[in-house]
């Protein structure tokens with residue numbers, strides 16, 4: 001009989017039924033509907049129902065115990081991803097800048113950096129990912145160097161494994177900065193909107209084309225990566241209205257610049273982005289489907305993975321039932337810090353504060369340590385929000401709750417409330433679209449071949 005021990009979730013979607021269970025099993029069943037499924041019996045039903053724990057007589061309890069243990073944080077040891085705003089100054093004037101309404105132009109000081117490192121190293125876990133953000137982080141490169149060098153020294157004593165990355169517009173990159181990044185293996189992630197005309201229209205530079213700079217430096221960084229001196233560079237593309245006609249060209253531009261991991265983010269209503277004329281979400285979905293289809297074709301043609309990061313993360317986590325790094329685990333897994341040491345559950349919450357609303361401020365590294373931060377009512381509400389299956393009635397019945405990344409910060413940004421109104425939430429619709437698309441594609445033979453290549457080569 002259908003599994004009676006674990007919750008069964010479903011959603012009727014065009015062409016079939018998306019199914020999930022509380023052990024993380026997911027499946028698109030073509031042509032099925034919820035009524036017919038109730039009568040399904042092993043032997044006569046789709047064999048994938050058996051493989052994915054949808055029948056109680058096939059449950060592998062030891063495997064499920066392991067899944068539950070990890071899913072519900074048996075090995076939890078505190079947040080390890082730290083997003084650090086080195087400055088809120090920037091050398092570009094982008095039309096959609098999320099941090100644009102910041103009125104102060106301030107840099108992180110070395111004293112604040114010392115407090116920040118004390119905070120991070122007081123968390124007793126064995127690894128830390130330090131991601132430098134801004135503004136434009138290269139504009140406060142002295143403090144970036146200071147943090148990297150000091151963190152390296154501290155990590156030797158604390159036995160903490162470190163990973164560094166910098167998210168940059170590459171406008172202020174030069175040979176000396178790159179040498180430092182290479183020497184300390186600081187990975188580079190660039191902002192790159194794919195199509196030259198759109199990129200330079202959105203990412204306004206006072207001194208020549210930023211597109212030219214980005215592509216030139218990506219080539220140099222790729223060369224260093226090819227010698228094994230640094231990780232291959234990544235790039236993030238923001239899909240604005242101007243980019244909507246160019247899904248294929250955007251993917252081609254990534255590939256031409258040696259970027260096989262494409263990242264296509266919708267426009268967020270933050271900072272200057274909130275002032276831009278929004279476009280219907282269906283147009284983003286159309287763009288995304290076409291871009292993904294093109295990535296699939298390129299993957300088959302070259303035998304090498306060309307993939308979208310969000311799609312890949314969903315694919316990988318639904319394949320393995322691992323806890324996805326893209327899940328809403330703000331505060332539990334990651335924290336963000338403003339230039340003055342203020343602590344937030346995410347970079348979006350920090351940017352929201354930059355525009356004058358510090359609802360999500362959790363403390364300051366000069367005064368608080370993680371246990372103090374966890375004491376607040378806000379922290380407790382944020383942690384319960386990480387488990388939508390328990391805290392949100394709408395999510396409790398949703399087949400995607402095991403993996404979803406909708407956070408209260410996005411609810412607040414889009415709908416003005418901590419818990420939001422999910423049936424009308426564009427962010428919930430975004431995740432339903434993404435999960436639904438990947439589950440459906442997983443059921444198609446051609447895409448199965450493409451996904452096998454992605455899973456072999458893709459990076460989380």
Ligand code: SF4
Pocket residue numbers: 388392394395398399400401402404405406422428429431432
């Ligand atoms: S936010 Fe939406 S997509 Fe995510 S789990 Fe809740 S109902 Fe599902």
